[in-house]
Amino acid sequence: MNQTKQSWKLWASACAVAGVLMVGGCKNQGGTTGNSATGTDAKGEITLGLFTSMTGGTASFGKSTDSGIKMAIAEANAKGGVLGRQIRVQLEDNGGKPDQAVTAVQKLISSDNVVAVLGDVASSNSLAAAPICQSAKVPMLSPSSTNPKVTQVGDYIFRTCFIDPFQGTVCARFAQQTLKAKTAAVFIDNKSDYSRGLAKYFIEEFSKTGKIVATDYYSAGDNDFRAQLTNIKPKNPDVLFIPGYYTEVGAIALQARELKMNQPLLGGDGWDSPKLTEIGKDAVQGAYFSTHYSSESTDPRVKKFVADFKKQNNGETPDALCAIAYDAANLMLSAIKKAGVADADEASRKKIRDALAATKDFPGVTGNITLDKDRNAIKPAVMVQVKGSDFKYVTTVKP
Amino acid sequence: MKARRSRSGFVSFPAFMQIFQQLVNGLALGSIYALIALGYTMVYGVLRLINFAHGDVYMLGAYAGLFASGWFGVNHVLESGGAPSFYSVVLVFLAAMIICALVGVLIERFAYRPLRSSPRLAALITAIGISMLLEFGGQAIFSPDPRQFPTLVPRMSVIDTATFDVSLVQVIIIGVAFFLMISLQLIVSKTKIGRAMRAVAQDRTAASLMGINTDAIISFTFALGSALAAAGGVLSSIYTPKIDPLIGLMVGLKAFVAAVLGGIGSIPGAVLGGLLMGFAETATVAGGKSEYRDAIAFAILIGVLLLRPAGLLGKNTAEKV
Numbered sequence A: 001m002n003q004t005k006q007s008w009k010l011w012a013s014a015c016a017v018a019g020v021l022m023v024g025g026c027k028n029q030g031g032t033t034g035n036s037a038t039g040t041d042a043k044g045e046i047t048l049g050l051f052t053s054m055t056g057g058t059a060s061f062g063k064s065t066d067s068g069i070k071m072a073i074a075e076a077n078a079k080g081g082v083l084g085r086q087i088r089v090q091l092e093d094n095g096g097k098p099d100q101a102v103t104a105v106q107k108l109i110s111s112d113n114v115v116a117v118l119g120d121v122a123s124s125n126s127l128a129a130a131p132i133c134q135s136a137k138v139p140m141l142s143p144s145s146t147n148p149k150v151t152q153v154g155d156y157i158f159r160t161c162f163i164d165p166f167q168g169t170v171c172a173r174f175a176q177q178t179l180k181a182k183t184a185a186v187f188i189d190n191k192s193d194y195s196r197g198l199a200k201y202f203i204e205e206f207s208k209t210g211k212i213v214a215t216d217y218y219s220a221g222d223n224d225f226r227a228q229l230t231n232i233k234p235k236n237p238d239v240l241f242i243p244g245y246y247t248e249v250g251a252i253a254l255q256a257r258e259l260k261m262n263q264p265l266l267g268g269d270g271w272d273s274p275k276l277t278e279i280g281k282d283a284v285q286g287a288y289f290s291t292h293y294s295s296e297s298t299d300p301r302v303k304k305f306v307a308d309f310k311k312q313n314n315g316e317t318p319d320a321l322c323a324i325a326y327d328a329a330n331l332m333l334s335a336i337k338k339a340g341v342a343d344a345d346e347a348s349r350k351k352i353r354d355a356l357a358a359t360k361d362f363p364g365v366t367g368n369i370t371l372d373k374d375r376n377a378i379k380p381a382v383m384v385q386v387k388g389s390d391f392k393y394v395t396t397v398k399p
Numbered sequence B: 001m002k003a004r005r006s007r008s009g010f011v012s013f014p015a016f017m018q019i020f021q022q023l024v025n026g027l028a029l030g031s032i033y034a035l036i037a038l039g040y041t042m043v044y045g046v047l048r049l050i051n052f053a054h055g056d057v058y059m060l061g062a063y064a065g066l067f068a069s070g071w072f073g074v075n076h077v078l079e080s081g082g083a084p085s086f087y088s089v090v091l092v093f094l095a096a097m098i099i100c101a102l103v104g105v106l107i108e109r110f111a112y113r114p115l116r117s118s119p120r121l122a123a124l125i126t127a128i129g130i131s132m133l134l135e136f137g138g139q140a141i142f143s144p145d146p147r148q149f150p151t152l153v154p155r156m157s158v159i160d161t162a163t164f165d166v167s168l169v170q171v172i173i174i175g176v177a178f179f180l181m182i183s184l185q186l187i188v189s190k191t192k193i194g195r196a197m198r199a200v201a202q203d204r205t206a207a208s209l210m211g212i213n214t215d216a217i218i219s220f221t222f223a224l225g226s227a228l229a230a231a232g233g234v235l236s237s238i239y240t241p242k243i244d245p246l247i248g249l250m251v252g253l254k255a256f257v258a259a260v261l262g263g264i265g266s267i268p269g270a271v272l273g274g275l276l277m278g279f280a281e282t283a284t285v286a287g288g289k290s291e292y293r294d295a296i297a298f299a300i301l302i303g304v305l306l307l308r309p310a311g312l313l314g315k316n317t318a319e320k321v
Helices: A002-028 A059-078 A098-111 A123-135 A164-178 A193-209 A226-235 A246-258 A275-284 A300-312 A320-339 A346-357 B013-047 B054-071 B074-079 B086-115 B120-142 B168-190 B192-202 B204-209 B214-239 B247-262 B267-286 B295-307
Strands: A046-052 A087-093 A116-118 A140-142 A157-159 A183-189 A211-218 A239-241 A265-267 A288-291 A362-364 A367-369 A381-387 A390-397 B157-160 B165-167
Touching (some): A046 A059, A046 A098, A059 A300, A059 A320, A087 A098, A098 A123, A116 A320, A123 A140, A123 A157, A164 A193, A164 A239, A164 A288, A183 A193, A193 A211, A211 A226, A226 A246, A226 B267, A246 A265, A246 A275, A275 A381, A288 A390, A300 A320, A320 A362, B013 B054, B013 B168, B013 B247, B054 B120, B054 B247, B168 B192, B168 B214, B168 B267, B192 B204, B204 B214, B247 B267, B267 B295
Parallel strands (some): A046 A116, A116 A140, A183 A211, A183 A239, A265 A288
Antiparallel strands (some): A288 A381
16 A cells, blocks of 8 residues: 555656656747757848846846847847848846856857857856857857957957956056055955956056055955955055956945945946945945946937937936947947848858958947957047946046 | 064064954854854754755845845835834844744755655755755745845944954844854753753654654754754845855855864854854965865865864764664
């Protein structure tokens, strides 16, 4: 009697598990249209891939990037698309993790048959995905990965933003010239290629005439920075440079102020998120960071972009990552137009790659984009200051 | 951090204060690990089971505190610029502790009790399964994005000098944690139900022969341990306000190591182990090797198992077959 009762329970639970797996699996399929060998489906759409972090500690980057790209694609589609075909973006979330970025890109290339790939923001994710795109000969355009190693992976990898040697120099000079800092402490995210790279270039430039009194490390995902801050505090740096991402930076700022460290805080474009002031609250007020654009610019292109974005997104102001993603999407579309073909085959993708490589003075919202021989954009950086929940424009630094 | 020695050979005052500061940091961190380690040790004591889901109960405590703050109007008070009253903060703690106590009892009732007579491995695997269920279920329900925990305790200092700073939050963490630990010790050693717990831990069959309702005592043990983990979760979230559904993973593992270090099954051992883990982690980070802050916990685990598997305060008892 006991045995039949046990086997009944066994079958029931096996069916339950199978059922849950099937439902769960079906849910994840959402968004993929049928496979085809030409990167289009029956309606003749052009499919672009987007991999970014919609969840996790850098989620606001992904959301901004996605909304910028969505707006660019919607505008293009409203005007009839490109080469007479509508454009569709297949979005894959990588949760902010490099290994998931690899899976996302592999899926986009082999299963979704995208023509080209847009992404990512975080350099660690781009660095993980770039070799895949390079070996599959799929053009990859990163809107805002600033670590120089990303485009060094190969000639199919591009970016629409400046690189960290420039950004580090901008921050160092700002610290020395505007903040009049003679000494600095640097607090680096050891897990992020972006953070380590930006720190290196900042230190190189700052050390030319100033002194780095302390360097300490944390890991993305850490919650408690008091031990390292306690080490930095007695060295009394004139400025604390934190080249990390907004989630940790906010917490670091809070804990630094708690420990009565009151020197100015300085950072890079990893700070650019509405969540920075949510997390850092009073502690980040008055802090400075470098980024790609300011929504306060009086340039008519920027004003139109900001106005259009606000209309489509419930009055939300587009941040720098939105704007640069918008530019990246438009740049990709113009390259496709220039190439004259948009299929997911090698010949087509090579033409698009060549068109991208020849980009000169592309009129972007974040400035005129020209790609140099290393496929990096030569663009000015903007310094902003945190005031309230906004970032107020301070100055522009040209390369 | 290098202690600067003055010419007379003594450690300079600022360096000494820095060490003291790190000790306070370590004590606050260690108190939280101790609270969670107590849950591991008590459950092991009564069931000989490592409840791997315990770290995730800590995470649920943090989220329960987050939601309780909403229910009791604390968020409302904070948004309008005020500070929450002492009573509402106590209510948030109690709510989180009660919710997690219930969760602990439910987990025991539906996941572990049916496996009481099965090989120990089955319950262990189930514990890991429950842990994953809570983690990924948490991601599905609460969203994997980090969330901000409200500032239940105002950010001010109790001791405020140029070289040494003890924040109110740290004092409260250490105070509340020790209050709870002493309360637990009193419950276990001085009350009837505590005596029943000790009896069940010593010999479950004999205890039931003595008329003790072992099922009820085991449920009570889970409830107590989970309530402590919840308190740890709320305290930790006040200390570092970013919470997400995976915070229980690392903290749970470290608290488990703390329980093993102190001697699994020993309540004073869990406290000692927790504090030592807090000091070790802070010392590792303060020594400039912050990338090893998690690794040190596992190095300690390996060390304990190789050198003194019973733990610091544990008894080396052979299992009678």
